[in-house]
Amino acid sequence: MSDLDQVTLxxxxxxxxxxxxxxxxxxxxxxxxxxxxETGYFTYDSGFTATASCKSAITYIDxxxxxxxxxxxxxxxLSEKSSYVEVAYLLINGERPSAxxxxxxxxxxxAEANVDDSINTLIGSFAKDAHPMAILxxxxxxxSGIYHASLDLSDAEQRRQxxxxxxxxxxxxxxxxxxxxxGLPANKPDTSLDYVSRFLKQTFESADGQYDLxxxxxxxxxxxxxxxxxxxxxxxxxxxxxxxxSGANPFACIAAGIACLWGPSHGGANEExxxxxxxxGTPDKIPEFIQGVKDRKYKLMGFGHRVYKNYDPRAKxxxxxxxxVLAATGxxxxxxxxxxxxxxxxxxxxxxxxxxxxxxxxxxxxxxxLSAMGFPTTMFTVLFALARTVGWISQWQEMMADPSQKxxxxxxxxxxxxxxxxxxxxxxx
Numbered sequence: 001m002s003d004l005d006q007v008t009l010x011x012x013x014x015x016x017x018x019x020x021x022x023x024x025x026x027x028x029x030x031x032x033x034x035x036x037x038e039t040g041y042f043t044y045d046s047g048f049t050a051t052a053s054c055k056s057a058i059t060y061i062d063x064x065x066x067x068x069x070x071x072x073x074x075x076x077x078l079s080e081k082s083s084y085v086e087v088a089y090l091l092i093n094g095e096r097p098s099a100x101x102x103x104x105x106x107x108x109x110x111a112e113a114n115v116d117d118s119i120n121t122l123i124g125s126f127a128k129d130a131h132p133m134a135i136l137x138x139x140x141x142x143x144s145g146i147y148h149a150s151l152d153l154s155d156a157e158q159r160r161q162x163x164x165x166x167x168x169x170x171x172x173x174x175x176x177x178x179x180x181x182x183g184l185p186a187n188k189p190d191t192s193l194d195y196v197s198r199f200l201k202q203t204f205e206s207a208d209g210q211y212d213l214x215x216x217x218x219x220x221x222x223x224x225x226x227x228x229x230x231x232x233x234x235x236x237x238x239x240x241x242x243x244x245x246s247g248a249n250p251f252a253c254i255a256a257g258i259a260c261l262w263g264p265s266h267g268g269a270n271e272e273x274x275x276x277x278x279x280x281g282t283p284d285k286i287p288e289f290i291q292g293v294k295d296r297k298y299k300l301m302g303f304g305h306r307v308y309k310n311y312d313p314r315a316k317x318x319x320x321x322x323x324x325v326l327a328a329t330g331x332x333x334x335x336x337x338x339x340x341x342x343x344x345x346x347x348x349x350x351x352x353x354x355x356x357x358x359x360x361x362x363x364x365x366x367x368x369x370l371s372a373m374g375f376p377t378t379m380f381t382v383l384f385a386l387a388r389t390v391g392w393i394s395q396w397q398e399m400m401a402d403p404s405q406k407x408x409x410x411x412x413x414x415x416x417x418x419x420x421x422x423x424x425x426x427x428x429x
Contacts, residue, residue, distance in 0.1 A: 011039040025060050025069075042411045052233075054241060055402070058091060058394055059232045066310035070230060071095070079317045084225040084387070085109065085195050088167055091230055091394040092160075110191040112168035113198065115176070116146050120186045123176055132177045132382045133262040137255050139173045140166075144251035151249045159400055162250045163393040170389045171199035174382050178203050181378075196222045199386075204374065216328035217373055220321045224366055227314040228384055230391025232307075236260040236267065240392045241399050242408040250396055257392045258385050267381040267388075270367035273302030274336075274377050277367075282335060283342040290343075294352055302364030303347060304357060311359045318365035325372045340368050 007030055009016050016038040021029045029052045036042055045051045060069040068075040071090050078087055089097045089105050097105060122142050126135050144151070147165065152158050172189050179186060187209070189202045196218050205211035231237070240257040244250070261267035276299070280289050292298040305312050326332040344360055347353045370380055399405055 009035070009039070011041050014039045026062065042413070044413050048238075053238060053408075054233065054399065056233070056395065056398060057094070058398060059230045059391070061232050061307055063305075063307040063309050066308055066313045068231075068313050075227065075313050076317060079223055079226055082226065084222045084229070087226050087229050088390040091390050092163060092397065106195070108164055109168040109195060110198070112165050113172050113189040113191055115169055115172050118142065118146065119173065120176065123173075123180050123186070126180065128181055128183060130181075131262075132174075132181065132378055133258065133385070135177045135180070136170075136173060136382055136385060137258045137262075139177070140170070140251055140255040140258060143169065144249050147251070148249075153247065153249070153400060156401070159250070159397055163397060166250065166254055166393050167390050170386050171195070172202065174379075174386050175199055175202035177382065178375075178379055181376075194218075196225065214328055216324060220325045220328075220369055221373065223317065223321050224369060224383075225387040227318060227362055228366075228387035230388070230394065234266070235263070236388065237392060237395050240396055244396045244399050245405060245408040247407075250393060253396055254389060254392055257388075261385055261388065262381060267384040269301065269361075270363035270370070270384070271377045271380045273364050274367035274371055274380070276301040277336055277339050277343070280339050280343070283338050286339065286342055286346055290346055290350065300347070300353075300358060302367065303353065303360055305361045308361070309357050312361040314362035315360050315365055318362050318369065319360070322365040322369045322372075325369050329372045329374075331372045334372075336371070337368060340364070 005020050005022075007018050007020060009018060016035060018035065019031045021031050023029065032043055043051070058071065060072075061067065070078060070087060071094055073090070073096075078090075082090075085106055086097060086102055089102060119139055119142060122139060123135055126138075143165070147162070150158050150161060175189070176186055185207055187202055187205065189198045191198065193201060193213075197213050200213060200218060200221065201211045233241075236257040239260040240253045243253040243256040248256075264272050280286060289298060293300045323332070326334070326337055331337060344364070347358065347360070353359075366384075367377070367380060370383060371377070375383065
């Protein structure tokens, strides 16, 4: 082993040689598996920002260069030339499908799109103003009870079947949850339509089954789903993997991921961005808002990213799509969107923001786009979960097939009291 393939760590009077693992892309990783045994030390990495928790061949991000690859394919190429269903097949199987494979996969998703009547009963038991993410978490968990007889996790075909069911049914669940909140009757998906059209029609059709599909809206939502399909080891994906490492069934794992995604710092970011635009109100209020951001009175939501220190590559794709949807739905002069365009313009021309790499991210544009389509802000994170389900289940499948997989068990840096003796209550001062 050469010096380039190892590092030496000196810890007090002890020394340990640690191997370096080489990726196909990205940073080398120091394998610290034997660190504690040989030195007695743990590592401390709050938020795991410098820790690789797994080996994965699914998604690669270079935050400094603004690169996002699914199975090696640039997000820009997939967004321009592919479809969400094809991307789903790619993420699950590792390769793009042939025409025959894509048709078979499409047909399988359609065949699994319906849900058991018990799901409607469950959704109907929630208050109409309950947050859709609360209902979606419960509905996904309900699937584990419905399919408990086909959850032998040692069986690769059963794992694949669970993946297909999740990808097929989450749009149906999402549509039913939206309709419940609006007081509309539960309905069934039109399996003669493609994946995205099927979801839109089931969501928005009137009680008599009428809905006019807008091809520009279908195209834009398909694109948004592609952009959100996976994003490496983010908080919700890590949650899915951690839950899965215990042997939990895939429906429970995805429910855990959804619960994590609900947080405003993760999947709720586009909802927060649109709320910010509504609070600004009109374009003439933007200078005051911008100064408030600089004075740390307000937060600029939808700008900057934890990973991307350059422009979010998904935002570049989503920007054009957002404006196309605004035009297609006749909302390009809506006051809310005029605020968004002016805020974008001002922030991109202000050295305060550009020097801090605070560029619009995908959440800024996705919130605008989804609102133009007619989705309420409370549904935004549900749609994020819909798109991300394929990434979560692909990561889960990869983990389950890894023979070296262990149950996740992070360590801690204890900062509590040292050992104390118990004093009976009558003797305490």
